[in-house]
Amino acid sequence: MSSSMLPHPRHLVAFGPHGGAHTVALRAGISMAVPLTALWLSGHLDLSLYAAFGAFTALYGRNHTHLPRLRMQTLAAAMLVSAVVIGTTVGVFEARQWIVVPVVAIVAALVTIVSNAADLHPPGALFATFAVAACASVPSTPASIGLALVVASASAALSLAIGVIGFAHPAARLRPRSTFSISFRDAIARPENVSTVARLMTGILIAGIVPTVVGIGHPYWAMVAVVAALSGPDATARLVRAGHRILGTILGLGLAALLFAADLPAPATIAVVVALQMTAELFxxxxxxxxxxFVTPLALCMIELAHAVDGGALIADRLVETLFGAVVGIGLTLLWRSRSSTVVDP
Structure with a gap:
């Protein structure tokens, strides 16, 4: 292991530029608030998980101008809705906790290839992985699959509409245009991308199988954590991301505990979810x-909206699963790099 790959502690507290995040946060907040409020008013908050993942469409293409962003978000919407449907379909089976692990690994690999080919922003398979794994964890019926498709699609469509509203302003059409294109040949031909996909699938399988065997609740958080930890462009970035995931989750669980203790009614919880979504996008x-x-209590509140939960058990599971998934990501980053170095350096 080379010492050059180890991050300096200052990397954990470094801040990047603002980058006009307030407009992205506003789009994300509206995209989340409207479908959740509609589900609450119609008495169908049990479908809120599907709507939330559709609303994640708004998070893509933040630095693109309107039409290229629309193209990128359309691709992201298709991936997210498909992930929701796949996860809900897995949830129909009795052995869903075992089926979901290889399914998530395959989905993560495919989405990573698409992300590299289209240069998606945010990159990687984190949101699609989260959608498949979370939806699969909820027992469902064949009828649920159609509901999941309709709700997630409607929510994603709203996000697409919100993303292009600003194009009506004349000033928006005068801005330099960004581009959006897809090249699968380049994405598949790069050896580093093949290694990334193999490492990612290995991490998901380990992070999913071990907690399932041990019997820890919500093993999908470990899979999501390892995907997050392995999403950096290089070894140093992956180690920093794993450290961020651990420290941020620990602090976020404290905030989640306060929110659960407050025992908020559904409208207040929706307001909290929207506020957390917007704040997360600002940073x-x-x-x-x-x-x-902010993301940690956001994820837990999303679950609370859809289903009655034991807050204490949920927080404990989130901590254990996130720590395990991040550690798996750190281990694979170090070991995979070491093995490569052994082959290259005589």
Missing amino acids: IGRNYGLTMV
């Missing part, structure tokens, strides 16, 4: 660890 480009402080 995602600046410091991932701080973002996790």
Whole structure:
């Protein structure tokens, strides 16, 4: 293991530029607030998980101008809706806790290839992985699959519409245009991308199988954590991301405990979810660890909206699973790099 790959502690507290995050946060907040409020008013908050993942469409293409962003978000919407449907389908089976592990690994590999080919932003398979794994964890019926498709699609469509509203303003059409294109040949031909996909699938299988065998609740959080930890562009970035995931989750669980203790009614919980989503988007480009402080209670509140939960058990499971998934990611980053170095360096 080379010492050059080890991050300096200052990397954990470094802040990036603001980058106009307030507009992205506003789009993300509206995209989340409208479908959740509609489900609450119609008495169908049990479908809120599907709507939330569809709303994640708004998080893509933050630095693109309107039409290229629409193309990128359309691709992201297709991936997210498909992930929701796949996860819900897995949830129909009795052995869903075992089926979901290889399914998530395959989905993560495919989405990573698409992400590299289309240069998606945010990159990687984190949101799709989360969608498949979370939806698969909820027992469902064949009828649920259609509901999941409709709700997630409607929510994603709303996000697409919100993303292009600003194009009506004349000033928006005068801005320099960004581009969006897809090249699968380049994405598949790069050896480093093949290694990334193999490492990712290995991490998901380990992070999914071990907690399932041990019997720890919500093993999908370990799979999501390892995907997050392995999403950096190089070894140093992956180690920093794993550290951010651990520290941010620990602090975020404290905030989640306060929210659960408050025993908020559904409308207040929706308001909290929207506020957390917007706050997370304000910081995602600046410091991932701080973002996790808000993402952690956001994820737990999303679950609470859809189903009655034991807050204490949920928090404990989230901590254990995140620590395990991040450690698996750190281990694979170090070991995979070491093995490569052994082959290259005589």
